[in-house]
Amino acid sequence: MKSQLKPTIAVIGGGAAGVFAAIHASYNGRYKVVVFERSSKLLSKVKVSGGGRCNVTHACFNNGVLVTNYPRGQRELAGTFSQFTTSDTVRWFENRGVHLKTESDGRMFPSSNNSETIIECLLREAEKCGVHFFLQHTLSNIFCINDKFHLKFNAATLEADKIIVAVGGYPQLSQYAWLQNLDIEIIRPVPSLFTFNIKNSVFKGLEGVVMEQASVKIQNSNFIMEGPVLITHWGLSGPAVLKLSAFAALWLADVNYTFNIILNVMAPNKQDVVRQMLLNLKLTESKKVANTKFANLSSSIWLRYCTMVNAEDKYWSDISNQTINKLAELLTGFVMAIDGKSVNKEEFVTAGGVNLKQINHKTNEHKSIKGLFFAGEVLNVDGITGGFNFQHAWSSGYIAGIHASMPENPL
Ligand SMILES: Cc1cc2nc3c(=O)[nH]c(=O)nc-3n(C[C@H](O)[C@H](O)[C@H](O)COP(=O)(O)OP(=O)(O)OC[C@H]3O[C@@H](n4cnc5c(N)ncnc54)[C@H](O)[C@@H]3O)c2cc1C
Structure with a gap:
């Protein structure tokens, strides 16, 4: 040249x-x-x-x-x-x-x-x-x-x-x-831009289901994102997870991608609000708990949460306040252990x-x-x-x- x-x-x-x-x-x-x-x-x-x-x-x-x-x-x-x-x-x-x-x-x-x-x-x-x-x-x-x-x-x-x-x-x-x-x-x-792996996920069998209005918080950190969360074969993905993986990329690398998340599938509602929604249903609803349409949760996700508190076969009137409290707690603050990450095939960056x-x-x-x-x-x-x-x-x-x-x- x-x-x-x-x-x-x-x-x-x-x-x-x-x-x-x-x-x-x-x-x-x-x-x-x-x-x-x-x-x-x-x-x-x-x-x-x-x-x-x-x-x-x-x-x-x-x-x-x-x-x-x-x-x-x-x-x-x-x-x-x-x-x-x-x-x-x-x-x-x-x-x-x-x-x-x-x-x-x-x-x-x-x-x-x-x-x-x-x-x-x-x-x-x-x-x-x-x-x-x-x-x-x-x-x-x-x-x-x-x-x-x-x-x-x-x-x-x-x-x-x-x-x-x-x-x-x-x-x-x-x-x-x-x-x-x-x-x-x-x-x-x-x-940056990766999905979260979960061993023995409680959402097994629900792959492809989206929790439309969720928030994901990384426990013991200030990182939290709201948005749709997708259940995958390996764990969780979707806009909220990918965005979280980007903003917390350095923090997550430091903990070698082993951490806990707190999943709220009723975001932006907090536990008290959800508890009240459930109590209202207990007073007014004559159906079985599992057959109720709850907020904008998909029926399969709702059923999974009902199963976690052994309420899937019960009528609303048979549900104790203790179970209502537990359900509200799980829906808004479910702690899940993340064990590694997977490549998001759509897009990943350094x-x-x-x-x-x-x-x-x-x-x-x-x-x-x-x-x-x-x-x-x-x-x-x-x-x-x-x-x-x-x-x-x-x-x-x-x-x-x-x-x-x-x-x-x-x-
Ligand atoms: C699967 C996937 C899907 C994506 N989809 C999207 C999308 O839809 N929208 C979006 O905004 N972003 C997307 N991204 C991110 C986007 O592709 C990158 O941010 C973008 O390509 C960066 O452009 P770049 O030119 O800086 O780097 P690159 O596209 O990585 O290009 C760098 C080039 O430099 C060459 N190179 C490296 N080292 C040397 C060297 N020493 N000598 C000579 N050449 C070298 C490489 O071979 C490569 O061709 C995606 C990423 C992936 C992996």
């Missing part, structure tokens, strides 16, 4: 952030933009994302609200999203012929329901801009010599004037060694990565290594499920690409 007339920007990683950064780095034509990808495929996570549909972003158009969906990076992302936010993502894809539709929960997908639409759009744009791709090139080290970056790959060492690091999240700290060699501080990587303190968030450039930019999950930023992780990839890719391709950094 030494003999080229144009200076070079090397983008490391051909995922969402890397490809988006490369496209934006090439728009002004000042640099030759080259993407190095270690695998034989570009955008492989985009392909499998959202169950093959790619949840591109989230229909949240207020940046103040948007940032609350990121357990790590919340403060810094206010600046990031002020440059490129969800509406910019929607417009960017629309302008290139990809319409995004919004589902009832706010997730946005291509109206084709096919992640290939997103991949084709990105690669078409990259080709139009003259971005060069080198597959099966794994970067193993970077040296800075005389204002140039020397990039060590499997077989070759190449030179670049600027670098955008967009390698995603690595599960092991040791995999960040080549960044640590540059004195870049890495926050310990831990998984919490941790490059310490945000070292980054200028107006440009995504390293504060002391000029010409070194970052984008995507390699940064210590992660979002909850719903399109927030890709939104960060687009926004940070945009910023890194635009600012890396400026002749000099005016900010």
Whole structure:
């Protein structure tokens, strides 16, 4: 690359952030933009994302609200999203012929329901801009010599004037060694967005049932989330559990994923309110307890709780106040032991990565290594499920690409 007339920007990683950064780095034509990808495929996570549909972003158009969906990076992302936010993502894809539709929960997908639409759009744009791709090139080290970056790959060492690091999240700290060699501080990587395992769950046989208005609290902590909870073969999943796994990711790693949760399937109602609801039924209802529709609990969940207090065959009038108290206690504060975690196949990410303190968030450039930019999950930023992780990839890719391709950094 030494003999080229144009200076070079090397983008490391051909995922969402890397490809988006490369496209934006090439728009002004000042640099030759080259993407190095270690695998034989570009955008492989985009392909499998959202169950093959790619949840591109989230229909949240207020940046103040948007940032609350990121357990790590919340403060810094206010600046990031002020440059490129969800509406910019929607417009960017629309302008290139990809319409995004919004589902009832706010997730946005291509109206084709096919992640290939997103991949084709990105690669078409990259080709139009003259971005060069080198597959099966794994970067193993970077040296800075005389204002140039020397990039060590499997077989070759190449030179670049600027670098955008967009390698995603690595599960092991040791995999960040080549960044640590540059004195870049890495926050310990831990998984985020996982489901909870339960041995001998009381909900066995109810797999697939959703408790629509639940809350899950981690015992002996302040972490609590409200939302639907899904019973799975291994334990519990669903929005409330996934969100909890994200916000408590570091805490849960520290206890090696062995902890207790307190499950309230009547959220936001507390024990006293539920007790009163049950007492009212005892006074007014002539049916058997198990045959009653209780709040918005599914009949199978309600039956399971009735069975826990031996009330499944009884009439309301035969239920003692003691049993009512026990039932109210279980419905609103059932303590369950969690024994490990499982991968959420829909979406998982790495919490941790490059310490945000070292980054200028107006440009995504390293504060002391000029010409070194970052984008995507390699940064210590992660979002909850719903399109927030890709939104960060687009926004940070945009910023890194635009600012890396400026002749000099005016900010
Ligand atoms: C199964 C699954 C489904 C998901 N679904 C969604 C979803 O629907 N919506 C959403 O918002 N988020 C989703 N996510 C999260 C989202 O995919 C990531 O947050 C996003 O891909 C991060 O983009 P990135 O470019 O930073 O990293 P990546 O997509 O991980 O890309 C990094 C690239 O860098 C390459 N690389 C790594 N090291 C090197 C090296 N040393 N040299 C060269 N190349 C290297 C990797 O091979 C990879 O191609 C999902 C994640 C998973 C695992």
